[in-house]
Amino acid sequence: MxxxxxxxxxxxxxxxxxxxxxxxxxxxxxxxxxxxxxxxxxxxxxxxxxxxxVPTSGICRPLSEILKELNKKVPDSLVKTRVEKDGFHIRYIPWHTVNRVLNLHAPEWSGEVRNIAYSADAKSVSVVYRVTLYGTDAEIFRESTGTASTDDTNYGDPVQKAEAMAFRRACARFGLGLHLYHEEAS
Incomplete structure (x- = not known):
């Protein structure tokens, strides 16, 4: 027995x-x-x-290869343009496109909201977002913030806008879409 x-x-x-x-x-x-x-x-x-x-997919790679892919210029077809209230044009990559690019080149990634804070006058909200990439040899994370006005409800919830901005900026710290920030500076 x-x-x-x-x-x-x-x-x-x-x-x-x-x-x-x-x-x-x-x-x-x-x-x-x-x-x-x-x-x-x-x-x-x-x-x-x-x-x-169990069959393996062979998708995972060393972190250096993942970062090399993320640092490539994003095709213009994936870049959108938004016109601000003052008439200034901003080129950006929508958060859902950034998400898909990460899934393609860095399937070993995770993201999390680290903090949500409203300003003292409650006119803006800031979100801190962390993105972590996992390679076969190491893992690395980057954090960034996004801030949205609580008065601006044109495109949805201010917290969601701040989160999307923080997510995109954290990914830019890995190189994803970073060329768009350089275009703005010049």
């Missing part, structure tokens, strides 16, 4: 490990991300056996 419960327990562990590995790989996780699972599993041999059964 003890032998059958032991093999059942081992089968459960292998099934759990297989499910976990499959989930990570479906989420475009790299082998380097799975190294932690190897050290926490009960048996390294179980890990290797299961890892060999």
């Amino acid at each position: 003890a032998t059958s419960s032991l093999s059942f327990s081992s089968a459960l562990k292998q099934n759990h490990l297989r499910t976990t590995l499959s989930y990570f790989l479906k989420q475009n996780r790299c082998y380097s991300k799975l190294k932690h699972a190897k050290t926490t599993s009960s048996s390294a041999a179980d890990f290797e056996k299961v890892a060999d059964d």
Whole structure:
């Protein structure tokens, strides 16, 4: 009886490990991300056996390659222009396009709102956003802020606008769309 419960327990562990590995790989996780699972599993041999059964996508790359791709100029077809109240034209990449570019070149990324703060007079809101990239060799993050007027409701919620601005700026700190900031300066 003890032998059958032991093999059942081992089968459960292998099934759990297989499910976990499959989930990570479906989420475009790299082998380097799975190294932690190897050290926490009960048996390294179980890990290797299961890892060999699960196909890998080969998407993940070293951080230097990801940053090289993100630093390339974004095609003009993806860049939008917005006219400010004072008539000034601003070229920008919409947040959803930035999101797709990150998914393409850096599928190992995550983002989070770190802080939301309203000004003392409640006329503006600022958001701090962090973007983290994961390569096969390292991980790196950048943060930035975005501020929107609470009076301006032309394009939606001020917090969402500030978040989108902060997200785009944090990505620009990796090089994504950074050429647009240089165009403004010249």
